[in-house]
Amino acid sequence: MSSLDIWMRENPLAYVWLGSYAVAFLVFAIEIAMVRHKRKITLQQVRLIREAEGEEE
Amino acid sequence: MGDGTGVAYFDGVKKLAINWFKYSAPTTFYGLAGKMIPWFAVSAAILLAIGLYIGFAVAPADYQQGEFYRIIFIHVPASILSMFLYLILAGYAALGLIFNTRLSAMMASAIAPTGALFAFISLWTGALWGKPMWGAWWVWDARLTSELILLFLYLGFIALHASIDDPRRADRASALLAIVGSVNVPIIYFSVQWWNTLHQGSTIKFSGTSMHVAMQQAMFITLAACWLYAIAVVLARVRSIILERERNTTWIAELPEVKG
Amino acid sequence: MKKSSLTGLVMLVIRRDLLLAMRRRADVLTTLIFFVMVVSLFPLGVGPEMDILRKMAAGVLWVAALLSSMLSLGRLFSADYLDGTLEQMMLAPQSLSMLVLGKIAAHWIVSGVPLVLMAPVLGVQFDMPAQALGVLIIGLLLGTPILSMIGAIGAALTLGLRGGGVLLSLLVLPLCIPVLIFGTGAVGAVSTGLSAVSHLSLLGALLMLALVSTPWVTAQALRISME
Numbered sequence: 136m137s138s139l140d141i142w143m144r145e146n147p148l149a150y151v152w153l154g155s156y157a158v159a160f161l162v163f164a165i166e167i168a169m170v171r172h173k174r175k176i177t178l179q180q181v182r183l184i185r186e187a188e189g190e191e192e
Numbered sequence: 193m194g195d196g197t198g199v200a201y202f203d204g205v206k207k208l209a210i211n212w213f214k215y216s217a218p219t220t221f222y223g224l225a226g227k228m229i230p231w232f233a234v235s236a237a238i239l240l241a242i243g244l245y246i247g248f249a250v251a252p253a254d255y256q257q258g259e260f261y262r263i264i265f266i267h268v269p270a271s272i273l274s275m276f277l278y279l280i281l282a283g284y285a286a287l288g289l290i291f292n293t294r295l296s297a298m299m300a301s302a303i304a305p306t307g308a309l310f311a312f313i314s315l316w317t318g319a320l321w322g323k324p325m326w327g328a329w330w331v332w333d334a335r336l337t338s339e340l341i342l343l344f345l346y347l348g349f350i351a352l353h354a355s356i357d358d359p360r361r362a363d364r365a366s367a368l369l370a371i372v373g374s375v376n377v378p379i380i381y382f383s384v385q386w387w388n389t390l391h392q393g394s395t396i397k398f399s400g401t402s403m404h405v406a407m408q409q410a411m412f413i414t415l416a417a418c419w420l421y422a423i424a425v426v427l428a429r430v431r432s433i434i435l436e437r438e439r440n441t442t443w444i445a446e447l448p449e450v451k452g
Numbered sequence: 453m454k455k456s457s458l459t460g461l462v463m464l465v466i467r468r469d470l471l472l473a474m475r476r477r478a479d480v481l482t483t484l485i486f487f488v489m490v491v492s493l494f495p496l497g498v499g500p501e502m503d504i505l506r507k508m509a510a511g512v513l514w515v516a517a518l519l520s521s522m523l524s525l526g527r528l529f530s531a532d533y534l535d536g537t538l539e540q541m542m543l544a545p546q547s548l549s550m551l552v553l554g555k556i557a558a559h560w561i562v563s564g565v566p567l568v569l570m571a572p573v574l575g576v577q578f579d580m581p582a583q584a585l586g587v588l589i590i591g592l593l594l595g596t597p598i599l600s601m602i603g604a605i606g607a608a609l610t611l612g613l614r615g616g617g618v619l620l621s622l623l624v625l626p627l628c629i630p631v632l633i634f635g636t637g638a639v640g641a642v643s644t645g646l647s648a649v650s651h652l653s654l655l656g657a658l659l660m661l662a663l664v665s666t667p668w669v670t671a672q673a674l675r676i677s678m679e
Binding site for chain 2: 622637
Binding site for chain 2: 143144147148150151154155156158159162163166167169170171173174177178180181182184185
């Protein structure tokens, strides 16, 4: 039995929370951040295109 | 040959469908999605909180698996979602390929990352469940193996879409791949099941004959929460894709967030 | 269109592709050498214990066959794509699916059949019993055409892309898993004293399914890529 196994059996709830839920929430957080970032970048690009067109006119 | 008539038929359907889908859909959808996202996101957060509260405070510990079974409140919804999202993705891909609608292709490419992440969560939590149950992080269980292959299918879709520069070809090529993949999914699942029984692998089985009512409630609520979360994220992503693809149209120029 | 002219068309494409392949024999040989090398690396990596090697022989041969069939897939359409023949084929009045079927068949003869012929020699290296070897060969005979056919879809989708080779493997390998499972399962069944008929018939069913559907799907994929 490694020390991780012993710790796991002594603190099952901590294991479940840290191992599964924390990781899942981290994945969700990263995904949300990525989606928001993508939105920000795309909006910036679209605005740039509009401004460039506005200057041409 | 069959080819010729098939193509002629598709062309006929395309002509019927093209005006209706091609011009109205992304425009109205963009605004509608924007209004719906906060509702989905907020209700997902509330339901997740309720589900986890029931799962951890109300539901009793399983008499065989102890506290470890509480991983299912994220593991099972993630597995279910990763599978359904692939089917939905393939459905949108088929719609896009047959009717040549741009929005469905955008939806397909917006769903893929979320589906892949759910597949990853499912694998990760499955491994963490396996450790106390079987004493090993990874067991070649039929369901875990199928899930891994599903993740590969998602990654293939994303990689193919990303490596084609022309958006139209990217949409159509990855749509075809998704359809081929979804036809293959039952075959893969069956063959993995077959392989697993041959090698007498172990399968995660729930100890009691029936799950406690609170366990079921918690699982269904977190499942609903994950669905709502997935819808919110996919809608947010598809809005960015619409913005990117339609950036040269006038309706995009008139959007308040672009003007301001 | 008459049936005889269709089979004639397929034969014509096969003959042409074989002729072209014979002019570039080195390509064919490299695939075969790769297959032999991968298989021979396993005992070096795992150790020379015959019991372990005998157990894993079928799996090793199948995985190596899978990998080496990936290697040659990139060439399936790329030469015709580069010199414009593929465009001519798509404009031709004949069914593109049939032309594709011919090309797949030629690809299998060039890259699949040599692997099947080589497999018994390698199987002996792993001390496989004769009966298991026989089942392995039948399995490979049924399975390698499926690999070529599924691979053709991937080759058509990745036509002309940067880094197409790696991408192609990424797309195609997961789809080939059932073939791998039934192919190795047949050998496993025989070596545990069971009948391999059910595995082999499933493999045959997959072959029929692939034969009916993949040429058409590949033709569609080519249309998408050539637009």
